[in-house]
Amino acid sequence: MSGDEDYVFDEESGEWVPASELAAKSAAAGTVEVRDAVGNLLSDGDQVTLIKDLTVKGAGQTLKRGTLIKSIRLTGDPQEIDCKYEGIKGLVLRAEFVRKR
Numbered sequence: 001m002s003g004d005e006d007y008v009f010d011e012e013s014g015e016w017v018p019a020s021e022l023a024a025k026s027a028a029a030g031t032v033e034v035r036d037a038v039g040n041l042l043s044d045g046d047q048v049t050l051i052k053d054l055t056v057k058g059a060g061q062t063l064k065r066g067t068l069i070k071s072i073r074l075t076g077d078p079q080e081i082d083c084k085y086e087g088i089k090g091l092v093l094r095a096e097f098v099r100k101r
Contacts, residue, residue, distance in 0.1 A: 005018050036098050042100060048081070048098035048099060050069070069085060079094055
């Protein structure tokens with residue numbers, strides 16, 4: 001063990017590892033993979049298009065197939081994405097209804 005870095009015991013591997021390495025490993029374990037309808041990996045800021053017409057409850061509006069949604073945000077749920085669309089506040093879409101652009 002060298003330098004001034006703290007080492008911690010990783011119970012999963014049974015070894016002493018740098019604290020920063022263990023922190024990065026646990027952060028990666030906490031991330032959720034969100035995939036679109038065809039299996040593309042989605043990330044914050046991506047643009048997506050709708051693959052079917054969706055009626056938005058409470059807004060009295062239908063988003064048509066092919067509608068472009070800009071700058072999505074991941075919610076931490078593997079099936080939901082948060083997005084903004086003109087005239088609709090707090091829009092959350094299911095990942096199964098979008099395709100990455």
